[in-house]
Amino acid sequence: MRHQVVIIGGGPSGLLLALLLRRAGIDVVVVEQRTRDYVLARIRAGVLEQGLCDLLREAGVGKRLDTEGFVHEGTVIAAHGRKVHIDFKTLTGSTVTIYGQTEVTRDLYAELDRTEAPVFHEAEGVEIHGADGDAPYVTFTRNGQGYRIDCDYIAGCDGFHGVSRRTIPEDTRREYEHVYPFGWLGILSETKPLYHELVYAGSKRGFALCSMRNAHLSRHYLQVPLTDRPQDWSDEAFWDELRKRLPPEFADTLETGPSIEKSIAPLRSFISEPMSWGRLYLAGDAAHIVPPTGAKGLNLAASDVYYLSRALIARYAGDEGLLKTYSATALARVWKASRFSWSMTRMLHNFPDEGDFLDRMQEAEIDYLAGSKAAQTALAENYVGLPY
Template identity: 80%
Template sequence: MRHQVCIIGGGPSGLLLSLLLRRAGIDAVVLERRSRSYVLSRIRAGVLEQGLCDILREAGVGARMDAEGFVHDGTIITAHGTTVHIDFKKLTGKSVMIYGQTEVTHDLYDALDRIDAPIFHEAEDVAIHDANGDAPYVTFTHDGKNQRIECDYIAGCDGFHGVSRRSIPDAVRREFEHVYPFGWLGILSETPPVTDELVYSGHERGFALCSMRNANLSRHYLQVPLTDQPEDWSDEAFWAELKLRLPPHLAEVLVTGPSIEKSIAPLRSFISEPMSWGRIFLAGDAAHIVPPTGAKGLNLAASDVYYLSRALISHFGGDGQPLRDYSATALARVWKASRFSWSMTRMLHEFPSEGDFLAKMQAAEVDYLAHSPAAQTALAENYVGLPY
């Protein structure tokens, strides 16, 4: 079979890219290793930058988000005895949207179903061939049959462990990585959020985050050692520790309840350069991973899709320069967003091996943030999303 663009990976970035391309008249196909039900069962972050919201509306999938999502005009940062409210709307004129990644994926699937866009789920043994030539193709197994897709370009949206990045030769690819010495223990509970905005809390016992999915579904996190397992933490122990790490006025109003999902995620910063080689173009976690502090994972994937979709549309329209520039354009924003996630992580987490000096520096940084409109503006600009 033949398609103009073969998209490897059917998460939200691959689905969004397919939808944007097909709406522009470009024939795209998606290969996804997992089943559709598995993709829709994944629990992920739900803070959407204004840029991502605008892209979803452009793609025709913003109606439910606008009807059911929660607009947040600010966030709360508390650490070392200082609490500061960052007013996004006042400082930048922008907001963020709370709308779960699972819901975004549902909306994208529904839109692709309406236009009969081809998606191969449970595509196994995916392999990329002749990516640096003029006639690339992708082979895979589906329903026990060997398949081959000839295409003009390949979009690698298949995550950190996917085949796309590894198809770029080692001699070409350069990877940058920082692994943090802790993870995030997260629980999902059918409880109201502790406030109507997210709370980032730095504490001598470790970082905590109070987030939400909707008015009756909350997502909370604790910094824990990498040696911990989810089963080490009972619900009662989690809630007790969370209350210790929150300011008293928030701990007093925290509503607790049984967890309906519990997991531990390690934290890392990772960037692979370049984000293109031959006819392969990487997007999302295939090229970069950020710690969840600052909520940049899905949003950074969306900016890749923004650049890549427009570059491919421009190319098929006769102008190939944006596609040649894709890697450099995307990486410029990737490094800036990664810097923000790294800096938020450094400011709010405990790094026991680094001693008291770092703790004093963190306290000074939060105090400076509380009293500097310029610092608050810089944080707000990065949080709501740098312009594309």
């Protein structure tokens, strides 16, 4: 079996890349370890930058996004007794859109089905061969049958635990990692959102975030110790703690109800360099992880897909220049977005081992943000997404 490009990973980055390349006439195949139902069951972020929205429309999957997505022109940051509204539209001329990652993935699959794109689910033992040469290929087994796909290029979109990054020799890649001393406890509930925009809250009790999926489905988060488990938190305990971390005017209007999903996610910042090796190119979580504070995970994957799709399309038109610079181009944006996610995390979370000095510095940071249009503009520019 032969295809021009093998995409390893059937999450949103791999599926979006597949659609963009197919629309340019490039022959691609997607190889995914999990079932489609498993991929669609993942609960992930839903804050989409304008660049990602534009890419989805380019891929032919913007219809539901445009009719069901919620455009947000700002956000609220409430911490250390201050409440600051960051007006994205006024400060940058841009916005973000609330549309769940599950829905993005569902739309991408529907379009791939419509175009009869080849997707192999439940691919076990995926291995990459010859990526440093001129004839790479991918092998795997499925339902007990072995497969080999020869190709020109391989796109590794298979996440942090996938095979793609590990294929790059250890003496070639350099990894940077910072693990945060807490996690996020998140619940999904059939309740109306707290506010028409996202609310980020920092207090001496810890961080909280009030988000949404739609007008009747809310997603809320609490900073918790890494030793906590979801079952340690009853719904009543969660709502009680969330109220204590919000300003009174928000706490008084919080609608509560039974959780329909509850989980704890650890936080880390991680970047692996380079993002290419021979004819293997990494995109998304295969190359980098950011804490969710700045809503950059899916959006960074999208910028990788933007650069990689343009590079491969140019290559098949006879120009290899963008492929040669893909890693450096993608990493420049990755580092900037990672800095923003790190800084938001530092500004709003409790770091128990760092004492009162950090607490006072956070107070000063919020105070400066509240009084400086320049600081608000910088935050807004990063939140809505730096240009590709």
